[in-house]
Amino acid sequence: GSDQSTDPLSGSGASTVTGDVTVFAAASLTESFTRIGADFEAANPGVRVVFSFAGSSALATQINQGAPADVFASASPANMTTVTDAGNGDRSPTVFVRNQLVIAVPDGNPDEVTGLADLNQPDVKVALCAEQVPCGAAAGKALAAAGVTLTPVTLERDVRAALSKVRLGEVDAALVYRTDVRAADDDVDGIEFPESAEAINDYPIVVLKHAPNRPAAQAFVDHVLSGPGQAVLTAAGFQAP
Amino acid sequence: MSRRDAVLARPDRSTPPARTRRTGRVPVALLLPAALGLLFLVLPLAGLLVRTPWSTLPQRLTEPGVLTALRLSVQAATLATLLCLVLGVPLAWMLARVDFPGRRVVRALVTVPLVLPPVVGGVALLLVFGRQGILGGWLDSTLGVTLPFTTTGVVLAEAFVAMPFLVVAVEGALRGADVRYEEAAATLGAGRWTTFTHITLPLVAPGIAAGAVLCWARALGEFGATITFAGNFPGRTQTMPLAVYLALETDLEAAIVLSLVLLTVSVVILASLRDRWLSSR
Amino acid sequence: MSRRDAVLARPDRSTPPARTRRTGRVPVALLLPAALGLLFLVLPLAGLLVRTPWSTLPQRLTEPGVLTALRLSVQAATLATLLCLVLGVPLAWMLARVDFPGRRVVRALVTVPLVLPPVVGGVALLLVFGRQGILGGWLDSTLGVTLPFTTTGVVLAEAFVAMPFLVVAVEGALRGADVRYEEAAATLGAGRWTTFTHITLPLVAPGIAAGAVLCWARALGEFGATITFAGNFPGRTQTMPLAVYLALETDLEAAIVLSLVLLTVSVVILASLRDRWLSSR
Amino acid sequence: MLDAHLVVDRGTFRLDLPLTIRPGEVVALLGPNGAGKTTALRALAGLIPLTGGHLSLAGRHLDDPGRRIWTPTEQRAIGVVFQDYLLFPHLTALDNVAFGPRRQGLSRHRARQRAATWLARVGLAEHTHCKPRHLSGGQAQRVALARALAVEPALLLLDEPLAALDARTRLDTRAQLQHHLAGHSGATLLVTHDPIDAVVLADRLVIIEDGHVVQEGDVATVTAQPRTDYVARLVGLNLYRGHADGHHVRLTDGFQLVTGDRHVGGVFVAFAPSAVALHPRRPDGSPRNTWPATITGIQRHGDNLRVQLDGPITVAADITPAAAAHLKLTPGQTLWAAVKAAETRVYPAAAPLNVRAEP
Amino acid sequence: MLDAHLVVDRGTFRLDLPLTIRPGEVVALLGPNGAGKTTALRALAGLIPLTGGHLSLAGRHLDDPGRRIWTPTEQRAIGVVFQDYLLFPHLTALDNVAFGPRRQGLSRHRARQRAATWLARVGLAEHTHCKPRHLSGGQAQRVALARALAVEPALLLLDEPLAALDARTRLDTRAQLQHHLAGHSGATLLVTHDPIDAVVLADRLVIIEDGHVVQEGDVATVTAQPRTDYVARLVGLNLYRGHADGHHVRLTDGFQLVTGDRHVGGVFVAFAPSAVALHPRRPDGSPRNTWPATITGIQRHGDNLRVQLDGPITVAADITPAAAAHLKLTPGQTLWAAVKAAETRVYPAAAPLNVRAEP
């Protein structure tokens, strides 16, 4: 149903929105979005934000199969495209944060890794993401830019899995996002490297076409893009778009 | 004829109970692999216990949402098991007792949800029961029933994934049962339905119990199909495995704690239930 | 005494085979839930078939990697099933036949890997067999054996997840079997080991077959523990479910095609195997 | 009444048994192990389908493969006592017996009452609430008997109903059974190995061997004129087949017997073991048939001893212990056997039914 | 030799049975259903442990709960024929029989040879390769017999070994068994309901009721002087207990019998059914014991009829069919029964062992 107000300007300040807003968000946004949701509810007393965190591709499939969601925040443009190509996005999505790769190494950096080239040693076990997932695609670009060829021991299904391998000591290094290293605090160190600039991942967000509560959805998106929202995200290690 | 020479004088002090006296010694060839198998299943649990953050355990356990997710998990798994029993036991009976054409293919098809990666299973369920699915639209428009993203959806997803365990286990039990008792019931005037409820079911009760345990445990641990078909809404569709998944995103220890909670509950429930079932005869 | 009045004249033309003549009519109360159950298990498959991109199927199937992943999946699942048989059947026997203290707890502990979300199971395996694990370091330094990121690791992860199915199913079958045959074997001089191999095993063969089928199918579909413990590397540790999962990230159709390949292979193998096993008696 | 021609193929074995039983009649089906008695009983019960022939009970066609008629077991008005009981292990003795009456529509209470009555009749009033595994073999057998009788069937099928009972209970149960069968308007088929059961309980005997009827008739005729070795042993007679020519019968293996009756053509010759006299030397008195014989076995038989003898014909002889002591009988010993011609019975071998020749 | 005192508690039932069997001796264990015969046999086989007493075989202590000695079944030199066969369903008849010899260390080939020999001895040479479910009840029983005999055990335990055999095979198998037991140096315990089996095969009878020995002794003594109703029925005698005072015995229910022998004190009185004469009116001839009696049942019994009678004492009478026709016997009819004092046997009730009084 979309006979509700479509006023694009019903923004964050106007506390005219009420009801539930259902947000499908990538699992890597769990912590930041939970905080942003609480802030948003505080600012809009009549509103309750309901999150469903899962993998971006699963969320995209659900939305295309008619899931009753208002907002979709994806961890990759590709999954967003799946949704918009199916005509389920209300308009073109907005990139709300970006994420940059770092080299995750165990606490104290025992192998003294300083850059991508250090990973190409026979006794250094490296985990990368599979090329089908955003961090894997980004890693591919970064390695190409550095002219480094790696033989990883594993191609992980997502960035958290790759990071777990470092935390459990199974690999000596992994290419992951800066936000992940930040979340893992003292267990792992993040080594920045210059080629990561070539492989920055965009996080797009969109109000969905069949959103049951379009005004509140738009208000939530606006809140994410607003100053307070962005502050929570950058505190978690994301870069502003 | 060496067996005639060995007389085993048992040196233990206490009077052994009647049952063990009959059973005698356990051969090493069985004891060793059994112990290894048990170790293999239980050691990883020890690994988890080693990594458990015991100091912060209390506040982690009392966090809001843990109890909700736990209750939802147990409820959904139990309902899913009931659904599986209602649909799966008759199906197993058909496979074991009725000689219809294509039985072998049906039997193999039953194992499909076992082999299907659960996430794909969830997608398949969406394709059928989703709002745009084969049946979903019709269910929605005529009966007003929506299944995805509801607690019912969780039950359905778990039942889909867990039912094969029940069906295969019960069929095995039925095939092992002595058909002649059913023949005796028929000579006393019992039709197939009465024979099924009064004779067959009680006779294969241990097998059904085993199948239900498998089914319940599998449903309790279900993750992929649930998150795909029912979404991940706290209080509505977020079961413990989903909570564990999210916790894994941020905090390995939290995930371990949640898993241990799930395990403890399940082990306690199973340990208290199974002997009562098994001694039904 | 209405049962004495009904004489059922069968109108069908062909001479019915002997077995069906004996079975008579199937009660609706069983037929209906059985049909519903089957539908519930098979309909989602239809959903997948509807979405299958039939036109591009041939080139998708011949893509490199598909066959490799398939072969690895079948091999690993088979090896895992063998491992489970070797360790799990003796364990099930202990649970069913030996009255040791703490048996109920052990029986409940066996179901732990069922309930544990597979990803956590993978983590737990890493904590034990990983480089820094309880046993892993020792295995590495003394035997030079590394398990994570190897095909052996895949087998281990699958066995860990699938073994409970075997153990529970076989224990149920053992409890259903008539112990007096084992007593008869003992009077003929057979010790517990000979009795086990010569009498018990053949008698519960259908139950073991059912358990092995469950175990194999579960291992074939295993995803979470495998990718966590053994990682994902094509040709070494990438089984079909892993390939399916990654395909899902970018291309639903590709994932469906891969799943169908997996399903077809499994259904064909199971349909051809099971009747031979079941008719062992 | 039962009117059937049971034809069942089971691999190499084929049962071909015409069988009619009038209402109230008790027919005993006898035959050696593997003759097909249980097979016939299962075909009547509808547990295996006929592959030929037909079966009708009380005017209803129950099974007729030629006309595609088939009635499932539970719709046949039968009661069965199985050779190995098949008591439901999860039900008490009472509920085992009440199972049939319940299926006939009786309330749980009434069914249990009827079951209790039947259990009391078979002498198990104290074991009403026992599970079958707590019953001894004979107790289980009696519960099975009560269970089959409690449905008051139109056709009662009994597979060795008394085999596991002890001598005393057997006598009582046999009397009970006789009493019940007398008051039973339906047909009864009794499979048994025990000639006494057959003689006491049955109106008519049907004897099968290898799936075929070898003799049939009332008790007196069958016991007086056995037509196969099996029947002869069953009723305790020595039986031979041969060709008669007046008072002489040449047996199939060449030996010649002198008989009291005159006959011509194929005949059976029968005489009782008690008609055989044993002598240490060749006797020269009145017996017309004498031959040298070797003792192969000696067993007690009632108050007498039964001696098995080999020779030109194999024969069993009953003698008193006193005579045995006098003759100092031992296995392997050779002596002379004698039978008076007047003690032999001769009757034509041309049988009224499909009899297969036996030596 | 076997030297045992078997004490087993099973809920409300308690078995308490002293039992010794010399090498080569065959002891038959008889008793009504539920007396504890199978329980005793299972305790000897080590399938249930003793709760008291002791058990030693060939000088070895196998089970003695007081001394914490226990030998598992498979280490006892026994062979068992179970009441319901328990043939391994997945093995052929041959492999069932070869199973025991294999366990004794014979090669597969030698074990099969021995098994084939045994199968041939029990008359099943043609069924060597049949699975048990393709065997009839009696065939299965004979395979079980062969299986137990093939291990040549020091103690052979037989639970109703001949019950399911047909009359002919029974005779043969009984003779075979007799032959084997004669050549068997070990002890044999035979549980049976069939007095003929016991009489033919056993050297000594042990009769138990409700877990306790009620009579024990060689065949002649037991059959001549039964001490319980069960034994009397088993051997076919009428038996009463009473108090003797010279030629008069006052029975426990007050009736008085005149006897040929003189006795004083507690006695048993026994007489055969054939000693009972029936008269339409009160006889005034020689019989000293006469009483009015009512017919409760009539059964054929061999060549005669056995009539069950109620009255001041219950009694069974055997009469010829001719006499029956003359008396026009029908159930319910009242007539006079008479027994000559000379036909009664009287013997003291003070038993050598723990006998419990029966009327």
Ligand SMILES: Nc1ncnc2c1ncn2[C@@H]1O[C@H](COP(=O)(O)OP(=O)(O)OP(=O)(O)O)[C@@H](O)[C@H]1O
């Ligand atoms: N399920 C079966 N399949 C094939 N043959 C069978 C089957 N059951 C029995 N037979 C064969 O059929 C024949 C008749 O068996 P049946 O059980 O009817 O004999 P029976 O007369 O009852 O013998 P018994 O007195 O020993 O019980 C036997 O030769 C037996 O081997």
Ligand SMILES: Nc1ncnc2c1ncn2[C@@H]1O[C@H](COP(=O)(O)OP(=O)(O)OP(=O)(O)O)[C@@H](O)[C@H]1O
């Ligand atoms: N497993 C059991 N648990 C408890 N009581 C039992 C068990 N088995 C048998 N009994 C009881 O023990 C008693 C003796 O049984 P047993 O089987 O030894 O009798 P039996 O002499 O062999 O009789 P039958 O001649 O009928 O086979 C019976 O009263 C029976 O009810």
Ligand SMILES: [Mg+2]
């Ligand atoms: Mg039979």
Ligand SMILES: [Mg+2]
């Ligand atoms: Mg018994």
